[in-house]
Amino acid sequence: DAMVIQNPRYQVTQFGKPVTLSCSQTLNHNVMYWYQQKSSQAPKLLFHYYDKDFNNEADTPDNFQSRRPNTSFCFLDIRSPGLGDAAMYLCATSRGVWGQETQYFGPGTRLLVL
Amino acid sequence: AQKVTQAQTEISVVEKEDVTLDCVYETRDTTYYLFWYKQPPSGELVFLIRRNSFDEQNEISGRYSWNFQKSTSSFNFTITASQVVDSAVYFCALSEEYGNKLVFGAGTILRVKS
Numbered sequence: 001d002a003m004v005i006q007n008p009r010y011q012v013t014q015f016g017k018p019v020t021l022s023c024s025q026t027l028n029h030n031v032m033y034w035y036q037q038k039s040s041q042a043p044k045l046l047f048h049y050y051d052k053d054f055n056n057e058a059d060t061p062d063n064f065q066s067r068r069p070n071t072s073f074c075f076l077d078i079r080s081p082g083l084g085d086a087a088m089y090l091c092a093t094s095r096g097v098w099g100q101e102t103q104y105f106g107p108g109t110r111l112l113v114l
Numbered sequence: 115a116q117k118v119t120q121a122q123t124e125i126s127v128v129e130k131e132d133v134t135l136d137c138v139y140e141t142r143d144t145t146y147y148l149f150w151y152k153q154p155p156s157g158e159l160v161f162l163i164r165r166n167s168f169d170e171q172n173e174i175s176g177r178y179s180w181n182f183q184k185s186t187s188s189f190n191f192t193i194t195a196s197q198v199v200d201s202a203v204y205f206c207a208l209s210e211e212y213g214n215k216l217v218f219g220a221g222t223i224l225r226v227k228s
Contacts (some may be wrong), residue, residue: 031214042205042218043159088157098207099147100166103216105159 003064004106006091011106012112013081021076021109023091030055031097032074033067037108043090049074050097068071086113116141118208120187120219127196128227135191135222137206143167145156145211149190153221154202165189 005024013019023032031050035043047056049068063085065077078085088108094101117140127133139148150162163173165182173180177194193200206219 040221042220043216045215048214077208090157090159092159094214097214099145099211099213100122100164101214102149102164103214104161105151108157110157 004091004093004104006089006106008108008109008111009107010110012114013078014114015083016080019078019081020088021078021091021111022075023076023106024072025091025093025106026072027093027104028071029093029095030071031101032068033092033093033094033103034064034074034076036085037088037090039087048077054111079086081111081113083113086111116146116163116208116210116217118206118217118219120204120206120222122222123220124223124225126225126227129198130195131226132192132194133196133224133226135193135204135206135224137191137219139189139206139208141208141210142207143170143210146207147211149207149209149216150180150189150191151205151207152202153205159205162191196224198226198228200224201226 007022034046037043046060055074062077067075088110090108091106092103094103119138146167148165151158170182179192183186203221203223205221207216209216
């Protein structure tokens with residue numbers, strides 16, 4: 001089945017220690033997204049790639065970076081995680097960038113910062 | 115500006131009861147798209163339905179049904195004969211025609227007790 005895969009499902013890191021979260025997709029979608037979801041809140045869009053074009057949300061901290069080396073993979077890099085960055089990180093994909101396109105989500109990575 | 119309101123923070127029902135989750139939205143666009151997602155305890159956001167603003171037909175899928183009313187800017191979700199496996203957080207979301215940003219409501223926690 002076509003799907004969105006995230007690894008690892010749980011990640012523990014230390015305060016200030018860089019961490020990378022991974023997302024891959026077999027849907028062959030053009031767009032990949034990264035969301036941050038804190039406890040009891042709705043997902044918040046950090047940025048997305050439309051093919052190789054990177055689109056950052058205005059309020060995404062500089063501490064968060066992303067890479068998309070190819071169509072299938074997208075990475076979220078947190079350069080210096082703080083305690084406030086502990087959250088669920090959700091990757092999603094869609095065929096295109098129009099509003100009608102459904103976003104399909106992966107299972108998420110829970111990040112714990114010690 | 116777009117906005118999605120899910121006024122019910124949490125709902126508890128007993129198995130086999132019917133339950134309706136409310137969603138009210140605001141947008142200035144005439145073309146827009148509404149979505150419902152389910153987020154079980156595992157964390158993955160599962161796509162349930164997409165509805166465009168020109169299609170006010172109600173939809174039924176098994177035990178799930180959706181009532182879209184433009185006159186009241188509402189897109190409510192009903193689960194008939196609820197089951198324990200329906201326990202999850204349910205998010206209503208909106209996107210506009212030009213642009214793929216999903217605006218989520220705060221989510222409704224549904225607890226179905228046996």
